[in-house]
Amino acid sequence: MIHVESLHKEFDSGSLQVLNDVNFSVDDGESMAIIGPSGCGKTTLLYILAGLTGHVTGTVMVDGNSLKGPSRDTAFILQDFGLLPWKTVWQNVCLGMKLRGVSRKDQQITAESLLEGLGLAGHRGYYPTRLSGGEKQRVAIARALALKPKILLMDEPFSSLDTFSREKLQNTLLEIRKLNQLTMIIVTHSIEEAVFLGNKIMVMSQRPAQVKAIVANPKAGHPSYRSEDTFFAMCRKIREMMEET
Amino acid sequence: MxxxxxxxxxxxxxxxxxxxxxxxxxxxxxPVLPPPEEALHAFVASASTMVFWKHFGISAYRVIVSILVAWCLAFPAGIIIGYSRRIDMVLSPMIFMTYPIPKVVLLPVILLLFGLGDFSKIILIGIILFFQILVATRDGVKSIDEKYYDSLLSMGATDWDIIREVVFPAALPHSFTALRITTGTAISVLFFVESFATTSGLGYMIMDSWARAAYTEIFVGIIGMSILGLALYETFRYLERKVCPWRANEVDKQDEESTATSVTHILSRIIIYAHMIKFSHTVFALPFALASLVLVWRIAPLDSNTVFWVIMAMVGSRSAAMGFNRYADAAIDSKNERTAVRELPAGTISRHDVVIFIVLSSLLFVVSAAMLSLLCFWLSFPVLFILFFYSYTKRFTWLSHIILGFGISLVPMAVWVAVAGTLSSRIAVLSLFLMTYIAGFDILYSCQDIDFDRQEKLYSIPAVFGIQNALRASTFLHIVSVLFLASLYWIFALHPVFLVFVVVIAVLFFVEHRLVKPNDLTKINVAFYHINSIISVLLFVAILAGELLRGVL
CATH class of the missing domain: 1.20.5 (Single alpha-helices involved in coiled-coils or other helix-helix interfaces)
Incomplete structure (x- = not known):
């Protein structure tokens, strides 16, 4: 469980306030979508949760412990995926395991099953430049899952993809979440994506970002939700909230 | 590329x-600037001596060791400076302050400190390269996108992990690029350090030749240094692709992009033109000119200038004729499936550009002819007319094949006029061989287009008389052409070995005709092209051997 209380973050020794009194919590196995105007500080929040940005005031607790740095239970997929261009698909997927000292044999077993499951088995020798956006994202997901995380953080994971690949990957993500019982926090600027993926939707304000509202969205989690009336109603509701000043 | x-x-x-x-x-x-053939000749002569290779080897040793040492020191240093903000803050100002200072001026100091041997030379070249590689590597590390660090840090990577997995591979190509680019500098400095206080190396060789006023030998040294530089450059290029395979795509992409820059742009245009006029075929048409030169050699002395301008005239006239043919036939080519991929109909080259190309090629031809003799200059105009006129003949006569053959058969006669200043009925026999040979295989070629030609109302022997008759005509022409070829043996009193080659050529003709069947024309393209190139080279070899061995045995 993730618990954040009265979180503040400033850059440039106080001259730039990014987060202002952010409070929320996410239960195990829950998924939360964070939505807000671009540049509002969503990404900073995600970096804080990943343990990459420190020097904050307030409380950030993961599983009852205060967060001190990158955690073994958390995997973070950056915007534009952060795949290393000089490593093949296979080497990219194995990278995290290599860093954590997983034995070669176990690396191989894990990587093989993940690539198989994500339909990348034929691409293992490719360098990322040869991959399409959707394929790159699937490699990034495989690399994250290879670390067997409990928490998955994603920053604008599908923003660079076309509608068809995006919806296909969103469905894949739902399956993966269910299968691995992942806690998931996803930052997005797409209302449809937030409504489709988040059991909770956290709407943020302009910078310095405050939490405008946290909306429960219990129906999320099924591919069929995308065409239901309640889905569109929820999208409308979120849009209205975002437009409020 | x-x-x-x-x-x-x-x-x-x-x-x-x-x-x-x-x-x-x-x-x-x-004499200070000897013509290229003289310099190349001297170079080849030198290259067969041990002395040259001793100098070459020592130069290569000095520059390669310098490069290796410089890289082994500069690359790790560049990585550390680029990665560690603190070290960067301390060292970078110093590096950038001293960077513009020409380090060659340190030569006297280095010589005094380390003596006159190879060690000082290696140190000076090494210092200069060290800074180039260091700066390139450091900048390469600085340009690494933060997201790579973040994604590794989120997985719990240590500094060492990041250097190993991110910084090292990201900086490697930058250091190779620096190596490639500094090859020129390395060779320049090599020349500088070898130009005095030593008695070995290519630089010494150049300076020594200069002192002795042996101007051609200067160029032997220059060519040697150029080869050394080129070899190093290509080695780094190769290594960069091998060691950084993920860059292979990018390097190719850069090459494509840089075609916008002048030199590569011009080169790539030239390549397109060369494709258009099938420049490679010119190389195979050259033996006709060379064979004629061999024959005319007997009655008139040859010098390298004549040979050079004959080749230039050959290249110019063929390029002009081929370019004009593509230009005149662009509309027809675009309708024919087989030729629609040609550069002009496909739009790779504009009509305007082709006109310029034809004018330049014609100019090359006329100028080359003028360099040969005044008579050649005047004759170059009717020749151009005939070459251009051919392109229109298939619109009104099935004799177009013969006209093409006639155009090419002008080569031996033109060479004779250029060198001997008159015409001879003897050389006309070689022309007759060429005419019947070319006409015969042009008929075979046009069999591929029979349907198209009929539909477009174009004249060719297959289109007018049918494939069966066309093949007969071609066979007949080739039999006649072998007879003409064989008769050269008696006309020029060549060595009997010439006849052996004639037999081989006759066999190749036979094979060619066996490959083509009225109901199967698929073999025409590739096999023909190869066999014809062999025939043309064989013709030259036959005449050369027949001439050189004359009187022997």
Whole structure:
């Protein structure tokens, strides 16, 4: 469980306030979508949760412990995926395991099953430049899952993809979440994506970002939700909230 | 760029250098700038001596060791400076302050400190390269996108992990690029350090030749250094691709992009033109000119200038004729499936550009002819007319094949006029061979287009008389052409070995005709092209052997 209380973050020794009194919590196995105007500080929040940005005031607790740095239970997929261009698909997927000292044999077993499951088995020798956006994202997901995380953080994971690949990957993500019982926090600027993926939707304000509202969205989690009336109603509701000043 | 295109660019640039050099040598007309063929000849002669390779080997040793040492020190240093903000803050100002200072001026100091041996030379070249590689590597590390660090840090990576997995591989190509670019500098400094206080190396060789006023030998040294530089450059290029395979795509992409820049742009245009006029075929048409030169040699002395301008005239006239043919037939080519991929109908080259190309090629031809003799200059105009006129003949007569053959058969006679200043009925027999040979295989070629020609109302023997008759006509022409060829043996009193080659050529003709069947024309293209090239080279070899061995045995 993730618990954040009265979180503040400033850059440039106080001259730039990014987060202002952010409070929320996410239960195990829950998924939360964070939505807000671009540049509002969503990404900073995600970096804080990943343990990459420190020097904050307030409380950030993961599983009852205060967060001190990158955690073994958390995997973070950056915007534009952060795949290393000089490593093949296979080497990219194995990278995290290599860093954590997983034995070669176990690396191989894990990587093989993940690539198989994500339909990348034929691409293992490719360098990322040869991959399409959707394929790159699937490699990034495989690399994250290879670390067997409990928490998955994603920053604008599908923003660079076309509608068809995006919806296909969103469905894949739902399956993966269910299968691995992942806690998931996803930052997005797409209302449809937030409504489709988040059991909770956290709407943020302009910078310095405050939490405008946290909306429960219990129906999320099924591919069929995308065409239901309640889905569109929820999208409308979120849009209205975002437009409020 | 793929390797085939690379090789092609090299050949073309080489040809261009030779041409400019030749023209300059003629313009300067001083022993200081010997003509390229003389320098190349001297180079080949030198290259077969141990002395040259001793100098070459020592130069190569000095520059390669310098490069290796410089890289081994500069690359790790560049990585550390680039990665550690604190070290960067301390060292970078110092590096950038001293960077613009020319380090060559340190030579006297280095010589005093380390003596006159190879060690000082290596140190000076090494210092200069060290800074280049260091700065390139450091900048390369600085340009690494933060997201790579973040994604590794989120997985719990240590500094060492990041250096190993991110910084090292990201900086590697930058250091290779620096190596590639500094090859020129390395060779320049090599020349500088070898120009005094030593008695070995290519630089010494150049300076020594200079002192002895042996101007041609200066160029032997220059060519040697150029080869050394080129070899190093290509080695780094190769290593960069091998060691950084993920860059292979990017390097190719950069090459494509840089075609916008002048030199590569011009080169790539030249390659497109060369494709258009099938320049490679010119290389195979050259043996006709060379064979004629061999024959005319007997009655008139030959010098390297004549040979050079004959080749230039050959290249110019063929390029002009081929370019004009593509230009005149662009509309027809675009309708024919087989030829629609040609550069002009496909839009790779504009009509305007082709006109310029034809004018330039014609100019090359006329100028070359003028360099040979005044008579050649005047005759070049009717020749151009005949070459251009051919392109229109297939619109009104099925004799177009013969006219094509006639155009090419002018080569031996033209060479004879150029060298001997008159015409001879003896050389006309070689022309008759060429005419019947070319006409015969042009008929075979046009069998591929029979349906198209009929539909477009174009004249060709297959289109007018049918495939069966066309094949007969071609066979007849080729039998006649072998007879003409054989008769050269008696006319020029060649050595009997000539007849052996004639038999081989006759067999090749036979094979060619066996490959083509009225109901199967698929073999015409590739096999023909190869066999015809072999025939043309064989013709030259036959005449050369027949002439050289005359009187022997």
């Amino acid at each position: 793929n390797s085939k295109r690379m090789t092609f660019s090299y050949i073309l640039s080489f040809a261009l250098v030779i041409l400019v050099w030749k023209v300059a040598a003629m313009g300067v007309s001083s």
